[in-house]
Amino acid sequence: MHHPDADTSLIRRAHHEAAIWHAGQTRRSGDPFLTHCIAVAVIVADIGMPPPVICAALLHDIDDSPCPPGRVTERFGKEIAELISAVRTARLSAIPLSALHFHTARPPTLQPTREEAVLAIRLADRLHNMRTIAFVTPTRRYRVARETLEVIAPLARAAGLTDVSRELHDLSCSVIQPPSTAAVATRALTVLTLLLPPPTRARWREEWHAELGALPTCRTRARFTLRVLLSTPKLAWTLRRTALRERRW
Template sequence: MRTHHPQADIASVERAYEEAARWHEGETRRSGDPYITHCLAVAAIVADIGMPPAVVCAALLHDIEDAPCPPDRIAERFGKDVAQLISAVRRSELRAVPPGDVTLETATPTLDQAVLAIRLADRLHNMRTIAFLAPATQRRKASETLEVLVPLARTTGLPGMSSELRALSAAVLQPASSAFAVTTRILALLSLMLPAKQRTRWRQEWHAELAALPTRQTRARFTFRVLLGAPALSLALRRPAGREHPWRA
């Protein structure tokens, strides 16, 4: 966020994280991870797109209506615009948005643009973690993603997201080759080198990147790079809090 909006006051984002963590405390995803990890991932994707603080706040809080949060609390603490955006995200129907009708303006996005950014980010992270859903649900979500969200992301001006959504969907709908299965197992084993709290996150990210690679050779090279870098990553993740993290540079 500081890269895209260096002058913005991001204190509201910190408060939104604290609010989301409070109301989602004790909730877990199907992976077993705390639910707040999903909120953070969606917010990170939205921030990477370049959306301003108010939209990142809404991304952190996009599932707050499923928690026992008083209805007026978000508007009181974060303003009516953030509360309205969260409600609009919940009500939105992406099938009703013709591809090409909405493009993203990240400096001062409209309500529709902000809704689309959060919905695309939400689906991207859900597709990255789709392995924890039932097979029938995986196929349904993947088909919908290919049909609706891939073209939306492309025509909205997010070709990288569109490509990743397509690759993740194809990995679900097309049986994986034996070589792909082997590299996936290798990455799962490498994740055991990492601190327990970090394993799921990195395993998900590695698998998502692996699924986006088109050939056996590129997947093998990626797995080899992870193999070489895993020991250093493990040491960095185990450093005491407060030290600079080189992988974030």
């Protein structure tokens, strides 16, 4: 906990407010929309932001709900309402790095700058969206991943949030350059050799990989891998029984 003495009542009230106005809304995955708000708030808390920023993270999509204008200001104050507005309108490329000090140690009583609070929420929002990007259409998935890889991840790294930057980078690469079917099949065959007696694993691994490499299409490789998968338990039993018989002799 970065702020052990903080008053968490504000966060509880923000969670309750988000639950009210996002009720009935769902994400593309089918999950309640509130799960996204909570995930973003958790990431913001892990970054080290204080309760007011976590509160804004919980409410960062409140404008996309039936929440009446002005209600957030009335219940949570002008500062949090303006932070939520800034999160929605800020251009990340316009945030000066000189205003960001995530990489330096500072006491919990020192409040983040407006730029740090905005960036923390925007990065958390993008990170959770990248974690659940499988439910987005392929075209949008590629566009978001490309922007994340080229703009968002480098900004996080420059700001000193290396863990966030690394995960954004890895998630983006997995979308832009997914593992080839051949690589997946090769790994699967390697894992299957673990079912065989140790002395025989290298031989069968080499044989299976060689056969796989000679196949010309994704479909034939998939069929071969499935055939090996179905036959390996019987092969393992036969090899172990043969080895046991030879030891008895």
